[in-house]
Amino acid sequence: ETGVTQSPTHLIKTRGQQVTLRCSSQSGHNTVSWYQQALGQGPQFIFQYYREEENGRGNFPPRFSGLQFPNYSSELNVNALELDDSALYLCASSYPGLGFDEQFFGPGTRLTVL
Amino acid sequence: GENVGLHLPTLSVQEGDNSIINCAYSNSASDYFIWYKQESGKGPQFIIDIRSNMDKRQGQRVTVLLNKTVKHLSLQIAATQPGDSAVYFCAENMVGGDTGRRALTFGSGTRLQVQP
Numbered sequence: 001e002t003g004v005t006q007s008p009t010h011l012i013k014t015r016g017q018q019v020t021l022r023c024s025s026q027s028g029h030n031t032v033s034w035y036q037q038a039l040g041q042g043p044q045f046i047f048q049y050y051r052e053e054e055n056g057r058g059n060f061p062p063r064f065s066g067l068q069f070p071n072y073s074s075e076l077n078v079n080a081l082e083l084d085d086s087a088l089y090l091c092a093s094s095y096p097g098l099g100f101d102e103q104f105f106g107p108g109t110r111l112t113v114l
Numbered sequence: 115g116e117n118v119g120l121h122l123p124t125l126s127v128q129e130g131d132n133s134i135i136n137c138a139y140s141n142s143a144s145d146y147f148i149w150y151k152q153e154s155g156k157g158p159q160f161i162i163d164i165r166s167n168m169d170k171r172q173g174q175r176v177t178v179l180l181n182k183t184v185k186h187l188s189l190q191i192a193a194t195q196p197g198d199s200a201v202y203f204c205a206e207n208m209v210g211g212d213t214g215r216r217a218l219t220f221g222s223g224t225r226l227q228v229q230p
Contacts, residue, residue: 002157033217040122042203042220043158056217090157096216102148103218105157 002026004093004106012112013081021076021109025093031055032074033103034066037088049074050096078111086113122201124225133191133228137204137221142185144206148218149178149189153200161189161202191226199228 003026013019025032031050035043045058049068063079072093078085088110092103127133139147145166150158164171164178164187171178177190187204202225205218 002159004157035218035220042205042223043218045217045219048217058217092157092218094216102160102163104160105150107155107157 002093002104002106004091004104006089006091006106006109008109009107010110010112012114014114015081015083017081017113018077018079019081019111021078021089021091021111022073023076023091023093023106024073025091026104029093029095029104030072031094031096032068032072033092033094034074034076035090035092036060037090037108039087043090046076081113083113086111122223122225124227126227126229127194129194129196129228129230131194133189133194133198133226135189135191135202135224135226137187137189137224139185139187139204139206139221140219141206141208142182144208144219146207146216147178147180147187148205148207149176149187150203150205150220151198151200152203152223158203194226194228196228196230199226201225 005024007022033048034046037043046060047057048055052068065077068074088108090108092105094103148163149161152158162173162176162178175192179188201223203223204221
């Protein structure tokens, strides 16, 4: 167990709806990264939050947004859901203090868009 | 549980044999590499890492080899056990963008099946 928790475990939404996923980082970690993992593929980087600011984004549209709170927990929000948004959403926490950034993953939230 | 890796290449080995999983990475500027194990219903779990100034690193039953010339990474698992059955991903990590953030770029994964 990594100490990173995510909620909910599973979620079913319909096209056009909005969704909020939550992540609590491992104690002492100030950086949270979000990844999307489609079935049969490796995780794809969405964005990263460091000290409550977005700190880089992958190739995802603006309808994917996030927040990080003072306790370093984080939310991923997706607006106007599309069928292709169905995936496992993973968050990973880290503490980039030594230049190399080992990331610890949570169990993920499985989102199904109908 | 989560059904990870429906269409991934599969490596089948007998319990007790050694396993070798290979990965080609994409960015010659990557300076840190990690192998993750992902079991059904779980997030990726760190196995072992290696920095670009090394070509070999050993852990408990696992060894990672890095060949920067051909951008190739391999994971060797000694005396493979049924509990090693999972999907294995390599990931490369580099400082990116204007913000200095480090993010992982994952390979496509390999399913390891251990036959008892």
